[in-house]
Amino acid sequence: MKRLLKTIRKFSMGADNALASREQQGVYTPENFLLIMIFCMALVFSTWQVLLNNFVIERAAFTGKEIGILQSLREIPGFLAFTAIYVLLFIKEQLFATLALLITCIGVALTGFFPTVIGLYVTTVIMSIGFHYFETINQSLTLQSVLCTGIF
Numbered sequence: 001m002k003r004l005l006k007t008i009r010k011f012s013m014g015a016d017n018a019l020a021s022r023e024q025q026g027v028y029t030p031e032n033f034l035l036i037m038i039f040c041m042a043l044v045f046s047t048w049q050v051l052l053n054n055f056v057i058e059r060a061a062f063t064g065k066e067i068g069i070l071q072s073l074r075e076i077p078g079f080l081a082f083t084a085i086y087v088l089l090f091i092k093e094q095l096f097a098t099l100a101l102l103i104t105c106i107g108v109a110l111t112g113f114f115p116t117v118i119g120l121y122v123t124t125v126i127m128s129i130g131f132h133y134f135e136t137i138n139q140s141l142t143l144q145s146v147l148c149t150g151i152f
Contacts, residue, residue, distance in 0.1 A: 033094065034141050037101055041134055044101070048108045048127055059115045066117060073121055077129040081136045097137040103130030 052070075056062040062070070087096055107127025114123055 030094075030141070031145050034138070034145055037097060037134075038138065040101055041104065041131070041138070044104050044108050045131065048111065051108070051111055055112065055115070056120060060117065060120055062117075062120075070121060070124055074124050074128045077125065077132045080129075081132045084133055084136045087133075093137050093141055097134055097141060100130045100134035100137060103127075104134060106130070 056067065056070070060066075084096070091099075104127050107123050107125075107130060110126065111120065111123045114120060
């Protein structure tokens with residue numbers, strides 16, 4: 001855990017120290033941090049979709065009704081994504097994005113251990129909370145990165 005936090009700090013230092021040259025930052029640039037997190041989120045979300053499409057039907061014997069409820073529950077945290085503003089009062093965006101990605105990973109990893117209807121609903125909500133928070137912060141970090149590099 002300490003090593004993860006140390007790596008996050010290295011990546012975050014690039015965002016705080018705008019005057020540092022590319023040679024001083026090395027591979028620990030905010031752009032690389034963002035690219036790595038985007039890749040991880042795409043991988044985790046794709047894993048969840050494949051798991052959902054195969055595992056839910058074969059192991060949990062979901063019908064269309066349960067899948068509809070599951071997808072509805074998945075969208076509820078999307079309505080709560082505005083609360084990210086309040087979380088940002090206490091922690092930096094980079095750390096918040098990393099924690100959101102971690103919550104998504106935990107939700108996906110736990111899915112296989114709970115092959116019941118309620119278990120899948122709970123793990124889907126956990127995954128969705130992390131996903132929606134990450135996507136909210138991801139847009140902010142991307143805009144900051146684009147504006148700082150002078151692409152536009």
